[in-house]
Amino acid sequence: MLSDTIVATSTALNNGAIAIVRLSGDEAIDIVNGIFSKDITKMKSYTMAHGFIKDGDKVIDEVIVSVFKGPKTYTKEDIVEINTHGGIYVTRKVLNLCLSKGARLALNGEFTKRAYLNGRIDLSEAEAINDLIVANNEVKHKSAIRGIDGSIERLIEPLLNSVMEVIGTIEVNIDYPEYDDVKIMTHSMIIPKLKEWINTSDEMIDKAERFRVIKDGLKTAIIGKPNVGKSSLLNALLKKDKAIVTDIAGTTRDLVEDTIDLGNVTLHLIDTAGIRESEDVVEKIGIDRSLKALEECDLVILVLDGSKPLDSEDERLLKLVKEKKHIVVYNKGDIKKIDGVISISAKNNDISELVDILNDEYQSDQALVDDDILNNERQIALMKKANDTFKVLLKEANDEIPLDLLSSDLYSAYHDLSMIIGKDYEDDLIDHLFKNFCLGK
Ligand SMILES: Nc1nc2c(ncn2[C@@H]2O[C@H](COP(=O)(O)OP(=O)(O)O)[C@@H](O)[C@H]2O)c(=O)[nH]1
Numbered sequence: 243m244l245s246d247t248i249v250a251t252s253t254a255l256n257n258g259a260i261a262i263v264r265l266s267g268d269e270a271i272d273i274v275n276g277i278f279s280k281d282i283t284k285m286k287s288y289t290m291a292h293g294f295i296k297d298g299d300k301v302i303d304e305v306i307v308s309v310f311k312g313p314k315t316y317t318k319e320d321i322v323e324i325n326t327h328g329g330i331y332v333t334r335k336v337l338n339l340c341l342s343k344g345a346r347l348a349l350n351g352e353f354t355k356r357a358y359l360n361g362r363i364d365l366s367e368a369e370a371i372n373d374l375i376v377a378n379n380e381v382k383h384k385s386a387i388r389g390i391d392g393s394i395e396r397l398i399e400p401l402l403n404s405v406m407e408v409i410g411t412i413e414v415n416i417d418y419p420e421y422d423d424v425k426i427m428t429h430s431m432i433i434p435k436l437k438e439w440i441n442t443s444d445e446m447i448d449k450a451e452r453f454r455v456i457k458d459g460l461k462t463a464i465i466g467k468p469n470v471g472k473s474s475l476l477n478a479l480l481k482k483d484k485a486i487v488t489d490i491a492g493t494t495r496d497l498v499e500d501t502i503d504l505g506n507v508t509l510h511l512i513d514t515a516g517i518r519e520s521e522d523v524v525e526k527i528g529i530d531r532s533l534k535a536l537e538e539c540d541l542v543i544l545v546l547d548g549s550k551p552l553d554s555e556d557e558r559l560l561k562l563v564k565e566k567k568h569i570v571v572y573n574k575g576d577i578k579k580i581d582g583v584i585s586i587s588a589k590n591n592d593i594s595e596l597v598d599i600l601n602d603e604y605q606s607d608q609a610l611v612d613d614d615i616l617n618n619e620r621q622i623a624l625m626k627k628a629n630d631t632f633k634v635l636l637k638e639a640n641d642e643i644p645l646d647l648l649s650s651d652l653y654s655a656y657h658d659l660s661m662i663i664g665k666d667y668e669d670d671l672i673d674h675l676f677k678n679f680c681l682g683k
């Protein structure tokens with residue numbers, strides 16, 4: 243039931259100076275009124291009062307109570323916030339008192355869910371609120387703020403409108419053939435539209451995927467034969483002796499992980515056990531883990547020993563990484579420098595060629611921070627689904643399949659797009675029909 247009154251401690255539960263117990267719902271004001279030393283029922287919206295929370299005659303805490311009256315609130319419902327002293331014990335007591343007076347403990351995210359269900363924010367904005375709370379770097383922070391400001395709706399609205407217009411025209415052609423002032427949708431009209439939608443959605447997906455790298459970094463596996471200098475490279479990148487380096491092949495047996503921000507891109511590095519045929523039980527487990535890391539990573543740095551000719555193991559690894567995004571580096575450049583490839587010396591911390599290449603690759607994507615971009619897997623998956631549908635439709639349109647038969651696929655693409663922001667646009671569609679085509683006049 244949406245109208246019951248929920249309560250939760252909105253601040254982190256630890257001993258701080260202040261904590262906030264927040265209530266939302268029809269009974270919020272009455273419930274707090276019943277435990278507060280002053281009458282808050284006549285308070286104006288967006289005002290505060292000082293007083294005491296009481297359990298009968300017993301004073302529980304000295305507090306500030308803020309009253310926000312719906313619908314101009316976070317949830318569009320009445321909201322009351324009690325600023326308690328921030329101790330865990332006292333805050334729990336105030337919370338329990340609210341529960342005993344008829345409030346229900348809020349579920350995770352329930353205040354924001356109400357804001358969404360009550361129509362104050364769309365789904366992408368609700369997601370952005372969570373993104374803002376968990377943001378741990380400048381890029382994520384910026385993108386969450388844009389999201390709260392409706393960046394996703396801005397992004398997809400033109401596409402939604404364009405699809406809606408085509409659906410509307412086809413519907414009117416079918417349902418009201420007598421209206422001669424309405425344009426007739428034809429294959430030659432819809433084909434360029436579909437091409438345009440495919441391009442637009444392709445671009446949105448591509449940007450979103452590139453932006454994800456800027457936001458979250460790349461899972462990067464350092465792969466190679468034993469003793470080529472993988473652990474030395476990890477240490478050089480991290481500028482510290484994280485992994486053990488020896489001249490004994492098979493030293494690294496487990497995965498060693500750490501994160502480095504190179505400036506334009508963040509790498510979540512995994513140093514792996516050298517991949518080779520081995521009979522050693524522990525080394526074999528390590529090698530299996532290396533292969534798994536290779537499978538799961540976004541980027542492979544394949545390290546080769548540039549001081550020696552390549553052998554069949556190196557060739558095998560070169561083949562193995564082909565399917566992945568990868569960079570091949572020739573290490574031990576201090577012994578033998580090779581031209582025309584990325585040549586480094588991990589031992590001497592001379593790895594700038596590799597770092598520069600990575601930074602250059604992600605330089606231009608830095609600008610994405612200022613764009614409206616799909617923000618998470620859910621949104622990208624829906625855009626991909628719509629994109630697939632557009633491609634099927636284009637083929638069907640090229641095959642001159644009658645347009646009324648394309649209508650249900652158009653609807654489904656439209657629905658997927660609107661679910662990105664979690665809005666049901668059925669009503670808009672009907673409004674649009676009536677407004678643009680003056681039907682029923
Ligand atoms: N000359 C030279 N030796 C290196 C270089 N990088 C690593 N080594 C040496 O190669 C051996 C193996 O290094 P290590 O980083 O443990 O290789 P891993 O088995 O691939 O992790 C050690 O003796 C390192 O000192 C380099 O750039 N130049």
Ligand SMILES: [Mg+2]
Binds near residue numbers: 473474486493514515
């Ligand atoms: Mg190693």
